[in-house]
Amino acid sequence: MGATVVYVHGNGNKVREELLKSQWDRALFGTDMGSASRMAYWAPVRYPDPLPDRQDDRTEDDPTEDDPTEDDPTEGGPGGIEELPGPGAQAPPEEFVAQVLAEARREAAASAGTEKGAARDPAAEERLAGWLRDMAWFADTLVGDDLSAGSGASDTPRVLPLPGFARKQAFRLLVERTYKDVHAYFFGGAGPAMREVVRAALPASGNGPLVVVAHSLGSIVAYEVLREEQRPVDLLVTVGCPLAIREVQDVLALPPAVPGGTSVWHNASDLRDLVALDHTLRPEYAPVDLVTDHLVTNSSANHHGIREYLAAGPVRDPVRALFGRLATEQTR
Structure with missing residues (x-):
């Protein structure tokens, strides 16, 4: 076989x-x-x-690319960033974390009592929230403009070919959606x-x-x-x-x-x-x-x-x- x-x-x-x-x-x-x-x-x-x-998959792929799948999904160049908001006030990491936690728990509560509902475990949720906090704080360390410069070697990747505000948005989109799906898996009955x-x-x-x-x-x-x-x-x-x-x-x-x-x-x-x-x-x-x-x-x-x-x-x-x-x- x-x-x-x-x-x-x-x-x-x-x-x-x-x-x-x-x-x-x-x-x-x-x-x-x-x-x-x-x-x-x-x-x-x-x-x-x-x-x-x-x-495009806006959580797992490059949010700056146009759709690369028409001819070859392994190819694709940079496109516009019109789907990302412009620069402005960004919630500090702890506030951002609190917002994501609240939204994830609301989603889990909405499924409670249905066929896919799950019993809430606040202690376990809080342990998993530590990962969310680490992700959020680490994301903020990766958006400094000085990080975009490599060592000069041709194979050294740049952090992101975007301005700092757009990099932060890309990272926070990843953090937010990842955590809410993981929370739904463990605590939301999914x-x-x-x-x-x-x-x-x-x-x-x-x-x-x-x-x-x-x-x-x-x-x-x-x-x-x-x-x-x-x-x-x-x-x-x-x-x-x-x-x-x-x-x-x-x-x-x-x-x-x-x-x-x-x-x-x-x-x-x-x-x-x-x-x-x-x-x-x-x-x-x-x-x-x-x-x-x-x-x-x-x-x-x-x-x-x-x-x-x-x-x-x-x-x-x-x-x-x-x-x-x-x-x-x-x-x-």
Whole structure:
């Protein structure tokens, strides 16, 4: 049997499932993979309608780019920044955090008493809020104009090709939407439905080698499903992953560990990715010899974009190598 790659997307609304899968295929493999790839498309759990086909993912991709998907989702140049507000008063981090917390809790309260409602755990919410505070304060350290200058080397990325006010807006958009989706997963009743989407996307055990590639909040969802299922996974790849963060670990259903059945786990992040913050899974997820952490350059505006992560060598190469090896074996 041929290998299957299952994608688990991250926070924020998305374009329709078929287009999203094709975008990930082309960013990772350079071509549409057809039935060899699947998208665990949980966005409808949180968002009733997908983004228009020509609208960018404003949470995970570059908010300054025009739509890059018409010809090749791995390509795209800078466009306008008309969707970002102009310079003006920005709430200080603590005020911003209080606003995001209040909105997330209102969303959770609105779902209470319904089929998808969840019991509130104020102590656990407050622990997770520590991550939100860290993200918000760290975001503010990344918007100084002096940070945009590199060392002069051609491969040294600039922080953001935007004025400071627009950089702050891009980062705060990432922080706000990420936290509210994570809060909904753990405390707003969305978790069971999101995990069921991932579970349903996994092929039947024994149907051939399995690769799981998960981004951002999707890495939490995929991890918890695999931890519960204990099913064979030849390669697990997580990018922009918050699973190394103590506040996230505190609210996981099971203690941190490599999911049983997972043969190899590669984890990649950019040092400036606010969602990852802590970049080393290996010390907390035993057995440590199965986990490899990679620091990569993600040149998207918020350093969290999925296309840039999928194009990074430590992410792309192990997946392509596994598929290439299997293709060679099948032709013998």
